[in-house]
Each structure stands twice: as structure tokens, then as C-alpha cells.
Amino acid sequence: MISLLILPRCCTINVKSKGRILTGKGLSRLHYVHRKISSRFVCVQKLDLNGNGYSGVLGCQKSFQRGISGGGHGGRKQSMTLDDIAKGIREKEYKRIVVIAGAGISTPSGIPDFRSPGSGLYDNLQKYNLPYAEAIFAINYFHHNPKPFFALAKELYPGNYRPCLTHYFIRLLHDKGQLLRMYTQNIDGLERMAGIPDKKLVEAHGTFATATCTLCRRKYQGEDLHNDIMEGTVPHCSYCKGIIKPDIVFFGEELPQQFFLYLTDFPMADLLIVMGTSLEVEPFASLSGAVRSSVSRLLINRELVGPFAWGSSRQSDVAELGDVVSGVRKLADALGWMPELEALMADDRQKASKKREE
Numbered sequence: 001m002i003s004l005l006i007l008p009r010c011c012t013i014n015v016k017s018k019g020r021i022l023t024g025k026g027l028s029r030l031h032y033v034h035r036k037i038s039s040r041f042v043c044v045q046k047l048d049l050n051g052n053g054y055s056g057v058l059g060c061q062k063s064f065q066r067g068i069s070g071g072g073h074g075g076r077k078q079s080m081t082l083d084d085i086a087k088g089i090r091e092k093e094y095k096r097i098v099v100i101a102g103a104g105i106s107t108p109s110g111i112p113d114f115r116s117p118g119s120g121l122y123d124n125l126q127k128y129n130l131p132y133a134e135a136i137f138a139i140n141y142f143h144h145n146p147k148p149f150f151a152l153a154k155e156l157y158p159g160n161y162r163p164c165l166t167h168y169f170i171r172l173l174h175d176k177g178q179l180l181r182m183y184t185q186n187i188d189g190l191e192r193m194a195g196i197p198d199k200k201l202v203e204a205h206g207t208f209a210t211a212t213c214t215l216c217r218r219k220y221q222g223e224d225l226h227n228d229i230m231e232g233t234v235p236h237c238s239y240c241k242g243i244i245k246p247d248i249v250f251f252g253e254e255l256p257q258q259f260f261l262y263l264t265d266f267p268m269a270d271l272l273i274v275m276g277t278s279l280e281v282e283p284f285a286s287l288s289g290a291v292r293s294s295v296s297r298l299l300i301n302r303e304l305v306g307p308f309a310w311g312s313s314r315q316s317d318v319a320e321l322g323d324v325v326s327g328v329r330k331l332a333d334a335l336g337w338m339p340e341l342e343a344l345m346a347d348d349r350q351k352a353s354k355k356r357e358e
């Protein structure tokens with residue numbers, strides 16, 4: 001599996017490559033994690049547009065983790081349960097909950113695993129002769145040929161999919177006044193669709209809700225591009241004729257400013273919920289270690305990931321392993337929130353079908 005790793009600028013890292021050790025500035029901020037070797041070492045691979053690249057072993061994963069966290073707590077046994085977490089939420093002991101989520105919360109909505117080579121979506125893109133699969137999200141390639149990206153945009157465009165129970169659960173946390181912020185890696189817009197407001201949402205990898213002209217930087221609303229994208233044409237700026245790109249974060253682009261809210265959010269959080277993510281993408285992965293050491297962390301995921309797997313778990317950590325929707329349902333059951341959740345979902349479904357009729 002290959003995933004994106006974004007290295008914080010401040011850290012010094014070493015990559016051993018063909019016997020050479022590249023340090024600090026010798027590295028680009030963008031590498032693809034090729035595979036994880038151990039908790040401290042990952043094999044990275046860097047590719048350029050011509051498909052050239054190198055791979056090497058990246059050590060000191062921990063040192064850049066410390067860049068935003070503060071270190072782990074040495075593999076202690078769990079002493080809390082899902083019911084304890086539910087009690088804390090129900091009794092409003094937790095009032096500043098931070099949620100980190102990844103692709104795993106959207107697969108039940110039918111969102112294809114579009115970042116993985118070999119998935120159906122990439123196969124569909126073969127006619128565009130991409131030099132390598134991830135080129136679709138490479139900004140240099142986009143300037144060269146934007147068509148494959150817009151073909152993907154058409155598939156993923158908000159409206160084709162509906163939020164699932166997990167998205168509505170987070171919306172309900174907000175309705176109850178207990179959500180400090182949700183940090184999502186997803187670009188499907190399902191969080192917004194579930195009614196989580198803008199100010200509560202950090203879409204770390206960007207959004208289709210807004211767009212920017214690549215030439216004059218003029219701002220557009222996502223719906224301004226709707227007709228072009230649905231018709232399969234590349235949208236052009238009405239002022240300068242430049243290509244308008246949805247505000248999705250490409251490889252080689254900075255994360256949105258909003259992401260840096262984590263600097264104030266995480267020290268304030270009183271509960272962290274991590275769901276549906278492999279926690280392999282930096283700097284997302286390090287966020288899970290950025291809450292205070294006394295704060296409980298709940299993982300709802302298929303497997304142990306990040307600090308839950310690295311042996312740096314804390315006594316107050318809880319892992320609910322298995323299908324994400326089932327895990328969320330279990331938590332909602334323990335909270336007694338299922339009737340409310342179902343009503344919320346039914347209401348939204350009704351609104352959506354009314355909108356379609358109009």
C-alpha cells in the first residue's frame with residue numbers, strides 16, 4: 001500500500017537511500033509511505049512526474065511525532081471501557097470532544113477507495129495514461145493535464161453519495177454542544193451534508209465546496225463548477241480563462257490554514273475519538289498523540305492503528321475494533337441516542353428526496 005506522508009518542515013529526518021543518508025533539506029516534504037516496517041521505521045518512496053524516484057527507510061518516526069505531540073506512555077493496559085466513555089459523554093463530563101476521521105467512515109456510504117491503486121476508480125482512469133496512479137492528485141500533473149482529476153471529481157462530486165450513521169453521530173455530538181472540532185481526511189463532503197457546520201469542521205485534505213482559479217486565484221463556489229464537471233468539461237475562469245480547481249489539497253500543496261487550529265484544539269480537548277483511519281498519513285497520524293496525557297482516546301476502527309498499535313497506548317485509551325458503523329452504533333446504544341440518530345437520519349433523507357423532486 002502506498003500512502004501520502006507529509007513531513008513537518010521543522011523536523012530533521014534521515015532517509016537511507018541506496019546507501020546514502022539524506023538528511024533534513026535533502027528531502028522533499030512529500031514522500032509516499034511504501035510499507036511500515038516497525039513502529040519506528042517505515043519504507044518510503046518518492047516519485048516524480050516521470051516516474052523516477054527512490055525508496056529508502058525512514059527512521060525516527062517518533063521524533064517527528066514529538067514535533068506535535070509529546071511522546072507516548074509506554075504500553076499500559078486499558079482500564080476504561082466503551083461504557084465508561086459513553087457515561088462521560090452522556091453526563092457531559094466531555095464537553096470538548098475532538099474527532100479525527102478517515103476514509104473508513106465513508107466506505108459504508110459507498111465512496112470508492114479512490115486513493116488506492118488497483119481500486120476500480122483507478123482502473124477507470126487508465127484511458128488517461130497517467131504516468132503513475134497518484135499523479136491524479138499531483139499539482140504539476142494537473143497543470144499538464146487536468147482531465148483525469150475532473151473525471152474523478154465527477155464521480156466524487158457531492159450529491160452522488162449520502163452520509164452514513166457515523167457522520168450523523170458526529171452531527172449529534174455537535175447538536176448536543178459537545179463537539180469541539182472534527183478533523184477529516186475525506187474530500188467527499190459527507191460531513192457537511194450531515195449538517196456539521198463549517199466552523200466545526202477541518203477538512204484537512206480540502207473540499208469541493210469551494211474552488212480557486214489556478215491563474216488569478218479568484219474564488220468560486222463549488223456549485224459554480226457543477227455543470228462543467230457533470231458535463232465532463234474542464235471549468236475555466238470567467239475573468240482570465242485560467243483553469244478553476246476545486247480546493248482539494250494535492251500532493252505538493254500546503255494543508256489549509258484551518259488545519260493549524262489543532263494547535264489550540266488538541267490541548268483543550270477532553271476526549272479524542274479516532275475513527276476509520278489507518279493513521280498512516282502525516283501530519284494526521286501525529287494528531288492522535290497531541291491531546292493531553294490524561295485525556296481518553298477512543299479508537300473505532302477495523303484494527304489498532306497509530307499510538308494504539310505502537311505500544312504507546314495509555315491507560316485511559318479504549319479501542320472498539322471491527323466495522324466502524326457497528327462500533328458507532330454500539331456507542332450510540334450505550335448513550336441511548338439511537339432513536340434520536342434515526343430520527344435525524346430519516347429527517348435528512350426526507351429533505352434530500354424533496355430537494356431532488358424540485
Ligand SMILES: [Zn+2]
Nearest residue numbers: 213216237240
Ligand atoms: Zn482567473
